[in-house]
Amino acid sequence: MNLALKEQRSGASAGIIDLDRLDSNVHFVQKQLGDGYQLRLVTKSLPSLDLLKYMMVKVQTNRLMVFSESFLAEILSNLNPDSLDILLGTPLPVDAFIRLVAYNGWNTINWLIDTNERLNQYLYYAQQEHIRIKINLEIDVGLHRGGFEITKDFAEAVEIIKQNSQYLELTGLMGYDGHVPYVPFYINKERSIRKTFVHVQELYDQFVDELKKHYDAKAMSTMTFNSGGSHTYFYYSDYKSATPVNDIAVGSGFLAPKQFSDLIELGHQPAxxxxxxxxxxxxxxxxxxxxxxxxxxxxxxxxxxxxxxxxxxxxxxxxxxxxxxxxxxxxxxxxxxxxxxxxxxxxxxxxxxxxxxxxxxxxxxxxxxxxxxxxxxxxxxxxxxxxxxxxxxxxxx
Structure with a gap:
């Protein structure tokens, strides 16, 4: 790599992607995950439109998870949003949502909502502007970073969406399991991690069971139930029949940066x-x-x-x-x-x-x-x- 840079990029600092290693990581993730889930690319970990386009072809997915207003605006401006399935990875303030409505394709996005207060803010704007918004509800499956924690509040949000179906459409749930690898005070680390992972699925199931009281099987079959991440995606391969999750988010796993040394031990390569x-x-x-x-x-x-x-x-x-x-x-x-x-x-x-x-x-x-x-x-x-x-x-x- 040093020789190649000296010959073609002499005298310039650079970020470098090793495409051979990137391709190897893609193959590794696909092999670990299997065929039971849709794969969603986490854009904050892959912050390059060129890289995203390459990855969408390589992974054969149109699903993206986006976290920032500005990156979302860049994607809407430069990619065909009608060909994408975009899920927000964080709730955005309603003011940010209002700014993004100016972009073509905003109405194809699944907007993440974490509280009834924020849901009502989005609903009020939809009523004023006579628009319909796709809503994905954030649920707390143990990370305690926000989202609906008890089914009573969750059920209230679902009813608000159903009663205002001309303005709001529920497209699924997002329950991030980022806490799973960091179990404290463990004696057997792997056993403790797997126990926490199973608990995540049990909590997720509670919200899905509540959802079944409000929607029939046909409506539920089209919904996205997102979870996972680069630290946990590989646990899902052995859990297909026991989880409601059908959509797994991975980003850093494809590049394997230093903070993901556990993935390098698993078989990923720094790229x-x-x-x-x-x-x-x-x-x-x-x-x-x-x-x-x-x-x-x-x-x-x-x-x-x-x-x-x-x-x-x-x-x-x-x-x-x-x-x-x-x-x-x-x-x-x-x-x-x-x-x-x-x-x-x-x-x-x-x-x-x-x-x-x-x-x-x-x-x-x-x-x-x-x-x-x-x-x-x-x-x-x-x-x-x-x-x-x-x-x-x-x-x-």
Whole structure:
């Protein structure tokens, strides 16, 4: 990868997607998940329209989960919304909804609602404007991040939708299970996780059972019951007959960023990297304000002897290559623990045995997929060559 970048992208920092690894992760997810569920792409973890278009073809899905007003606006403006099944991953304030109504295709979106108060706000606007809104209800299946927690409030919301069917249409439920992998105080981790996962399905079932009191089987058969995520999608393959969930959301699993090390242990491959070329190499590292102590420091830790200053850097990720480098905490640390004295020229250190030189590239494994937003362009890498570029997401949060 270093050689390919030096030949074709010399002197420029870049986000890089390894397409071979991305394709491998797609195959892995599909194999783990099987045929029993619809797969939905989580756009906040794949923040590039070019990447999304590639993934929709590769995964053979038109289902997206979108979290921000601006990214939703970009999707509506650049993709054909009539060909998409979009579910919000977070409720949006009614003011944001009103702004988005100006875009073609807004009425194809499943708008997430978490409270009766918000539902009534959407209903009031629909009545004033004589429009019909697709509603997906957020339910709390143990994460406690919001959504309907008790069936009484949930049933009230369902009745509000039914009684105002000329303005509102219920299209399904969303119950995120993001808490499942983080069971505290476990003795047997895997057993505790699976027990929590089963409890999620039991809670989900309670809401679906309540829904059956209001809708017949034909209406229920067209609804989307969404859950899952990159940390939990693989548990669903053994649970098809015992869960109401029919729609699984996955995003980060396709890129396997650093925060998803459990997926790498499972078999995913890191497919996204952040890179910067070496701008300067200083063989005898000196410390500001302590030049006379530099020799002692270098003896104490020979891996601080040579300094490498990058073009940019400070990327949100873990240093992964080349081997033999480390953060220089004499330069790099302050009260916040992450901002260095030269944030436009991040510093790394190594021993004088390291063969890294000016113009060679240094690579980071980003903590999250949105680390790619450090760059306007993504470099595409396949079979040891640079094969193209993709744009990253242009909007804000």
């Amino acid at each position: 996204l990297f952040l890179s910067a070329p070496v701008l300067k190499k200083i063989e005898s590292s000196k410390l500001p304000h302590a030049e006379k102590l530099s020799a002692l420091v270098n003896i104490w830790d020979p891996n601080l002897k040579t300094s490498y200053f990058m073009l940019g850097g400070g990327w949100p990720g873990e240093l992964v290559g080349p081997m033999g480098l480390k953060r220089n905490h004499w330069w790099d640390e302050n009260d916040l623990g992450y901002t260095n004295q030269l944030p436009n020229q991040s510093i790394l250190s190594g021993s004088d045995e390291n063969t890294l030189n000016v113009s060679d590239f240094i690579f980071y494994h980003p903590w999250e997929g949105d680390g790619m937003l450090c760059f306007k362009k993504l470099v595409l890498y396949r079979q040891n060559s640079i094969v193209g570029e993709w744009d990253t997401y242009k909007g804000g949060n």
